Amino acid sequence: MNGGDEVIAAPAGPPNPLDWKFSQVFGERTAGEEVQEVDIISAIEFYKSGDYLATGDRGGRVVLFERTDTKDHGGSRRDSERMDYSISRHPEFRYKTEFQSHEPEFDYLKSLEIEEKINKIRWCQTANGALFLLSTNDKTIKFWKVQEKKVKKISEMNVDPLKGTGNGSIASSSSSAIHLANGGSQEGYLSNDFSFPPGGIPSLRLPTVVSSHETSLMARCRRVYAHAHDYHINSISNNSDGETFISADDLRINLWNLEISNQSFNIVDVKPANMEDLTEVITSAEFHPTHCNTLAYSSSKGSIRLVDLRQSALCDSHAKLFEEQEAPGSRSFFTEIIASISDIKFGKGGRYILSRDYMTLKLWDINMDSGPVATFQVHEYLRPKLCDLYENDSIFDKFECCLSGDGLRVATGSYSNLFRVFGCAPGSAEATTLEASKNPMRRQVPTPSRPSRSLGNSITRVVRRGAETPGVDANGNSFDFTTKLLHLAWHPTENAIACAAANSLYMYYA
Template sequence: MAGNGGETTWCFSQVKGTLEDDVTEADLISCVEFNHDGELLATGDKGGRVVIFQRDPASKQCVPKKGEYNVYSTFQSHEPEFDYLKSLEIEEKINKIRWLKRKNQAHFLLSTNDKTIKLWKVSERDKRVTGYNTREEGGRPRDPTRITQLRVPTVRPAELMVEASPRRIFANAHTYHINSISLNSDQETYLSADDLRINLWHLEITDQSFNIVDIKPANMEELTEVITAAEFHPTECNLFVYSSSKGTIRLCDMRAAALCDRHAKLFEEPEDPHARSFFSEIISSISDVKLSNEGRYMMSRDYLGLKVWDLRMETKPVETYPVHEYLRSKLCSLYENDCIFDKFECCWSGDDQRLMTGSYNGFFRVFERGAGGGRRGELTLEAARDAAARPRQPLRARRVAATAKRKKDEISVDCLDFNKKILHTAWHPHESIIAVAATNNLFIFQDKF
């Protein structure tokens, strides 16, 4: 990247969201996801809403191309509920959104809160039917005695409307909070994971699912780990991976047994006994796992860094990227303010040569992999509104000083704002366009060239 031996120079493209300081909890973005061709970008928020943005056609025609998106559709996906049997409130917050590959004119996506998964159809309507026989133009039924002749209804052009309608509701299958949903490469089945179980669903069947992983002990006092993330392999429909709070990743093969309690491979990095501390177990918990687009590698995010694993080598990661190592000396205060439990996501670029994940103070990290899989360049960038004043200008790389002595362009670690956390990011599947969620704002950045 610019100034780091790499190739990409990032610049500001757009920011979506309000400027007000009195942002409500419901406005906070809780997930971001591009669809398979990158033409649509969906966000979910803590208020249960899904907002879909569509690529501006003009932005693709200009030279160089621009990554600009306009609001396409907004709908309420989930409502707050109350479980009377357990006296438990169920939040409307959207935990994950996953797009289905497009098969016709309509778009389909899955969205989930803690308990219920919904399949939504998003379609366009730009025509209307007039000349009904049995009802008025407004929709009211006509008096049959006043119908004296039959008319042939006609189809006329109308103003474009985008409609979102729920096609399936998959409920009552999870005792604990759903943290992951992942579509299979067969585009017919998907998995959903909570703290202790992973279920396999068919998109056409809502009243039953198959339990494929169950790590719940007979005695809950013996519980030592929970499932933190799960994902299907991008091309092999029988393979999936799931990560745990103990820092392990298990690769499972559904051909081996109906219940995949016995993993095919276990990916775990041996712990350095000299580096062990009170916080070791907490910071080794994996918050996200993502398989590369071509399926050979896998990326995992723990509290302090990213690791890239080769699926053919279980013993140790092939690449390690420290995200904010300067926070290691701050773990005590991060534990006291609960930041140490933040769950950062990560994502691959379309060509699998770059990685992205978030940090604090509005910072996010982009790492460039070398041709041989090694490290080539890394960059810390900031999702800040002042970038909007400099569109098409290269973003300034940010640096954090871990010690009291700092250079002119560095920020002291003591000055970081831990309320400005970048938890959710997404990468366009084919272009150098990235989406970064910062509280209630969605920032879109792109390659300057």
């Protein structure tokens, strides 16, 4: 059950705070342009080498981006993996392709509309130069293959003009090409008014198909995994064995084989015999990055369960339980709502788990279930406004979280299109707030943090932004709860973050 040691376990000392800079933006709207609902980004995922980035949106589309700076400088994927993580580089990406992954559906048996919105994207292992990925909406998971294919053209479609006689006319080889429906083209075609001369044509040649130097990207759906979830799918996660993956909804987690789409195995089922006895639901699930028998899932009660697939076929009994005890007298109407975990992520080596609830980020050591090893206050300034947040449903917003590849920092999003980066090495007080805005000259917002307090095994760091009053900017304006940065991802090998603000994808590096 022990994971590999990560850098965070025994660093030489707290690293210096990073100086974040704006890198790129994709899909930024012009002033006054309204954001279309279907264009809002709903999922972000880096490929494990960092060479590719995928986003999904509420319109059911998947957009792929490709890293270009390593290619421009003669680097390769293997070179980028060997590079020292501390070397500051400027990752640059470009648009590669996009495809329609999901369409809106209607479940006639349940009279239920199924949105096309992409909930999660997960990259799979590449093969023969092709990219593979899983994408899911509320009910259906799809397995996609994206590959460059050479465009094929039809050539030698004409007869030899020297042999043709009679009253017909033959199209010359200089005729304009016909572009075929399959992407090919027909060079030198026969004209419609051609008629065969007396005695026939002895030199008629059959058409041949040749590959041209042109290539085009083709996305093909290889498999569809459907009809296995009664509730909305909130997570999918690939196993390190490269053959299986899990999908999770509110009450069940299913195990799939990538090659088999018509059956899955239910490995976790928290549905009670009587639904009135239901006290918690599954909110997120993820496989351990290196141990193919271990996975973790979080609940709406703020707990994380670690399960071992070797123990039994149905993993309702957990191997370890991680939860933080409530402080006496601190319970309120909102306690359970804000305790619900919206996202969990394993660290690269698998020893640490990062969780995000509404108010905080928590870092857990899987070898220590007495409590989190670090707690980072994200929304403490919103505590007096919980009633308002409940009224406008903002309290149910599901913010994601991510860890840096070296395990020294964590990040998550907030309101007003802000995202926050915390240092999690022992002794680090790093706490930076940045805003995903359209000003390319923007600088990071200074965020003084209070001194760290030691609470047993827990370290609490508080972030504040701007003016004296938390939740109010330097101009005295309240935070905008209608703009929120829910989705972000950290580059696997470098200090670079991709984050989504509405329909725009922002890239930062340090």
